Amino acid sequence: MWRHLEEVVHTTMGCYGAEEIRTPILEPTELIARGIGALTDIVTKEMFAFERGSSHYVMRPEVTAPVMRAYLQHNLAQRGGTQRLYYIGPCFRAERPQKGRYRQFHQFGLEVIGSEDARADAEVILSLRDILDRLGLRQYTLRLNSLGDEQSRPAYKAALVDYLTPLADQLSDISRKRLETNPLRILDTKNVEERTLLEKAPLLSDFIDEASRVHHEQVKALLSDVGIDFVEDPFLVRGLDYYSRTAFEFESPLLGAQSSIAGGGRYDLLSKEVGSKQVVPAVGFAAGMERILLACAAENVAQPAHPGVDVFIVALGDPAMTWAFWGAERLRQAGLRVTFDLKGRSMKAQMREANRQQARFVAIVGDDELAAGVVQLKEMETGEQRAVRLEDIPTSIII
RNA sequence: GUGGUCGUAGCUCAGUUGGUUAGAGCGCCAGGUUGUGGCCCUGGAGGUCGGGGGUUCAAAUCCCCUCGAUCACCCCA
Numbered sequence: 001m002w003r004h005l006e007e008v009v010h011t012t013m014g015c016y017g018a019e020e021i022r023t024p025i026l027e028p029t030e031l032i033a034r035g036i037g038a039l040t041d042i043v044t045k046e047m048f049a050f051e052r053g054s055s056h057y058v059m060r061p062e063v064t065a066p067v068m069r070a071y072l073q074h075n076l077a078q079r080g081g082t083q084r085l086y087y088i089g090p091c092f093r094a095e096r097p098q099k100g101r102y103r104q105f106h107q108f109g110l111e112v113i114g115s116e117d118a119r120a121d122a123e124v125i126l127s128l129r130d131i132l133d134r135l136g137l138r139q140y141t142l143r144l145n146s147l148g149d150e151q152s153r154p155a156y157k158a159a160l161v162d163y164l165t166p167l168a169d170q171l172s173d174i175s176r177k178r179l180e181t182n183p184l185r186i187l188d189t190k191n192v193e194e195r196t197l198l199e200k201a202p203l204l205s206d207f208i209d210e211a212s213r214v215h216h217e218q219v220k221a222l223l224s225d226v227g228i229d230f231v232e233d234p235f236l237v238r239g240l241d242y243y244s245r246t247a248f249e250f251e252s253p254l255l256g257a258q259s260s261i262a263g264g265g266r267y268d269l270l271s272k273e274v275g276s277k278q279v280v281p282a283v284g285f286a287a288g289m290e291r292i293l294l295a296c297a298a299e300n301v302a303q304p305a306h307p308g309v310d311v312f313i314v315a316l317g318d319p320a321m322t323w324a325f326w327g328a329e330r331l332r333q334a335g336l337r338v339t340f341d342l343k344g345r346s347m348k349a350q351m352r353e354a355n356r357q358q359a360r361f362v363a364i365v366g367d368d369e370l371a372a373g374v375v376q377l378k379e380m381e382t383g384e385q386r387a388v389r390l391e392d393i394p395t396s397i398i399i
Numbered sequence: 400g401u402g403g404u405c406g407u408a409g410c411u412c413a414g415u416u417g418g419u420u421a422g423a424g425c426g427c428c429a430g431g432u433u434g435u436g437g438c439c440c441u442g443g444a445g446g447u448c449g450g451g452g453g454u455u456c457a458a459a460u461c462c463c464c465u466c467g468a469u470c471a472c473c474c475c476a
Contacts, residue, residue, distance in 0.1 A: 032476090045400075045473090045474075046474065046475075046476085061475095061476060063476095064476075065476085091476090093474095093475085093476085096400085096401095096471095096473095097468085097469080098469075098470060098471065098472095099469080099470065099471090101475095182474095185474090185475090238475095238476085239474080239475055239476070240475090240476060256471085257470080257471065257472090258475095286476075314435080345428095346429085347434055347435065348432080348434095348436080349428085350436090351434095351436040351437095352436055352437085353436090355436040356436090356437095359436090362436080364434075376434090378435075378436090380436070380437090383436090385435085
């Protein structure tokens with residue numbers, strides 16, 4: 001199933017003209033810290049970090065910042081046009097594991113760098129949708145929002161705090177603390193009473209600038225054009241500050257508390273955080289492979305069957321067992337998948353092993369066959385069996 | 400970092416108020432078929448009961464510590 005998912009990712013990304021990029025697992029702490037907004041708590045508590053001499057490193061917790069760094073460092077802009085870069089690989093977060101959340105996990109993602117066109121946003125979402133569809137997932141929802149420009153969110157944040165502060169005594173302890181540390185996250189609360197309080201809260205959509213509003217309308221129109229269902233969620237807010245305008249999230253209802261299987265958005269502000277002199281507009285998604293696989297399992301999505309071997313060689317007696325070694329090699333040279341017993345067991349045991357390996361054919365070899373220069377080729381499903389010379393096996397089983 | 404639940408055979412799990420050699424199903428191995436798989440029948444192997452300490456005549460069972468898993472919180476890139 002892992003292979004299948006990876007293949008779907010590669011082929012789908014290929015359809016979008018994206019090139020794979022591989023960045024180091026180990027990155028300077030500063031790159032990641034700057035990328036995520038230097039929240040010291042996240043660096044110390046949520047990441048595997050260590051120092052070596054005077055240098056500080058972390059195991060990458062995500063790949064967007066590394067891709068942006070690679071883009072800038074190798075000046076990929078000079079290749080012209082917009083860069084569509086995708087990645088697939090492991091990431092690390094030093095958290096307590098829970099359902100769909102592991103210390104080492106795997107992500108794939110697409111970063112479209114160098115365009116502020118709404119079609120880039122829509123294409124990123126569309127490509128992700130394609131991957132989920134090709135896998136056979138059906139039970140997921142897409143939530144969409146616009147965060148506006150770099151002025152919008154601070155203004156909204158202030159308005160939200162203004163609204164909630166008088167109501168602070170009705171908030172949970174956690175939310176009251178977040179009122180100071182990260183007020184936007186209160187929007188994510190699952191507390192029912194708090195949700196009703198939020199119904200009358202100011203909306204981010206009332207604070208976004210005109211250009212962002214137009215951009216957002218374009219994205220929505222493009223998504224509708226290709227038949228993508230989405231829910232507008234004015235409460236969908238990314239935790240980090242470099243996001244602007246488009247924000248989206250795919251989630252599955254079948255995964256418990258970690259329902260998000262993929263998410264992303266536009267991050268025009270990141271480039272300057274990681275050292276670019278000018279703004280490089282970019283938009284992308286990141287998807288959690290473990291969670292997608294969990295969702296597939298929960299939906300009972302058909303797995304590609306593990307193919308059995310083509311030929312299992314059953315060898316009887318020492319001469320035949322020796323023969324099996326190079327006989328198998330001959331057949332493998334012809335491109336067949338071939339195995340045989342490595343423990344010198346009885347014929348019954350070898351046949352059982354062949355059955356377990358879902359062998360299409362069994363080639364039985366004993367002293368008589370060796371003398372005659374043939375094998376007894378038996379088709380397991382039908383039980384039909386006949387003598388065939390080794391060199392004729394490949395053509396015999398194509399039928 | 401905080402809280403709940405749980406660690407018994409390869410896997411899924413039983414194990415009665417502490418009481419003989421710790422069980423089942425599946426899987427594995429072998430035989431029934433001296434050269435023919437699946438189904439069936441018979442037999443077999445396999446366990447420091449997560450680890451350490453304590454209580455007791457006696458601990459899988461009770462107590463303490465520890466490690467791990469899991470779910471949730473925090474956090475969420």
